[in-house]
Amino acid sequence: MEFRPRGRAAVPHAALRAFEAASRLGSFKAAAAELDVTPAAISHQVKSLEEHLGVSLFERLNRALRLLPAGAALGEAAQRAFRDLDRAIERARQTGTDRSALSVSVVPSLAAKWLVPRLHRFQDRHPDIELRLASTEAVVDLARDPGVDVALRYGAGPYPGLRAELLTWGHLTPVCSPVLLEGGSALRCPADLARHQLLRDGLPHEAGWLEWLTAAGVADRVKPGRGLRFSNSHLALDAAAAGRGVALVPELLIEEDLRAGRLVRPFALTVPSPSAYWFLARPDRAETIKVRRFLAWLRAELSAPPQ
Structure with a gap:
């Protein structure tokens, strides 16, 4: 699944989901545990998103991550969007199978x-x-x-x-x-x-x-x-x-x-x-x-x- 803003190249869903989890949890390791993948996979997805956008989203410290201004703005929007999407999926699931x-x-x-x-x-x-x-x-x-x-x-x-x-x-x-x-x-x-x-x-x-x-x-x-x-x-x-x-x-x-x-x-x-x-x-x-x-x-x- 990909998100394709009008007139621009598609943004992979997996990269957005990895970034959203990392921005919310403040850790690639925690995001990897939630999404059942490896921390390296999360890091790779976030890096591909940064390259796609042409902007850094995190400052990578020794044992922590710190959101940069662009990352903070995108993280807030991504968390809200995925929260709304998850709720809509659950409502649709109940409508279809309950x-x-x-x-x-x-x-x-x-x-x-x-x-x-x-x-x-x-x-x-x-x-x-x-x-x-x-x-x-x-x-x-x-x-x-x-x-x-x-x-x-x-x-x-x-x-x-x-x-x-x-x-x-x-x-x-x-x-x-x-x-x-x-x-x-x-x-x-x-x-x-x-x-x-x-x-x-x-x-x-x-x-x-x-x-x-x-x-x-x-x-x-x-x-x-x-x-x-x-x-x-x-x-x-x-x-x-x-x-x-x-x-x-x-x-x-x-x-x-x-x-x-x-x-x-x-x-x-x-x-x-x-x-x-x-x-x-x-x-x-x-x-x-x-x-x-x-x-x-x-x-x-x-x-x-x-x-």
């Missing part, structure tokens, strides 16, 4: 109701990537936690300092057990919700019940503040499936339960959620193969029709 483990932090409801039932398709497509899932409502500081590569979150954003991509906006819909559609207290119109518990969770769309009841025209007859409160949508959906009331949740979370018949949608009306599902990644890992493949798979799953 395909082992992928650590994903994900909110529990999304993990249980959407992600986990589909993960076999990602594993079938990418068997060389080991997924490590951590299900938590806690806000993970990706910039400070080196053990987490990406996070899937439900919120309004923004997420400064992270590579953030909006996956999908949520639309909130009421769901309940099929048993609530039967009997004397069956749900037949939105006003019938006054006879049932409204199940709420602690996510940002909790206020959605008021919006939904207003859109349905029954906010004056059904009080959105009553009912059971849960820490997340997963628990609210479990309670709804057990016949304990009606939950208002993002449509993304109910596909499996609707297909299995555990839940039904008593009314077709939906309202927009103020929050969305986001893909968040550490900036230094966003372009690695494992992260890009996981994001591409998420996009494909979200755009695919229900199976």
Whole structure:
């Protein structure tokens, strides 16, 4: 490899590397040990560089080296250049070959109701990537936690300092057990919700019940503040499936339960959620193969029709 300034003869990479090490370490012997060559080889490379440039770079003392003004200036620039080059090579290496483990932090409801039932398709497509899932409502500081590569979150954003991509906006819909559609207290119109518990969770769309009841025209007859409160949508959906009331949740979370018949949608009306599902990644890992493949798979799953 050679560096060829415009309009000038090429400067051999080996000579620049030998000089950079010697200028940084202050010794041909130390530079030789670092580069796994002989001190004579370092001396020869530095001499060839001096002849190429037509200027002395070192004053050679009995047992030491002293950088001359030209050598000090070139040494500082060479050290900075090789440091930047080494970092760029390492980033490229990680981007090209880092395909082992992928650590994903994900909110529990999304993990249980959407992600986990589909993960076999990602594993079938990418068997060389080991997924490590951590299900938590806690806000993970990706910039400070080196053990987490990406996070899937439900919120309004923004997420400064992270590579953030909006996956999908949520639309909130009421769901309940099929048993609530039967009997004397069956749900037949939105006003019938006054006879049932409204199940709420602690996510940002909790206020959605008021919006939904207003859109349905029954906010004056059904009080959105009553009912059971849960820490997340997963628990609210479990309670709804057990016949304990009606939950208002993002449509993304109910596909499996609707297909299995555990839940039904008593009314077709939906309202927009103020929050969305986001893909968040550490900036230094966003372009690695494992992260890009996981994001591409998420996009494909979200755009695919229900199976």
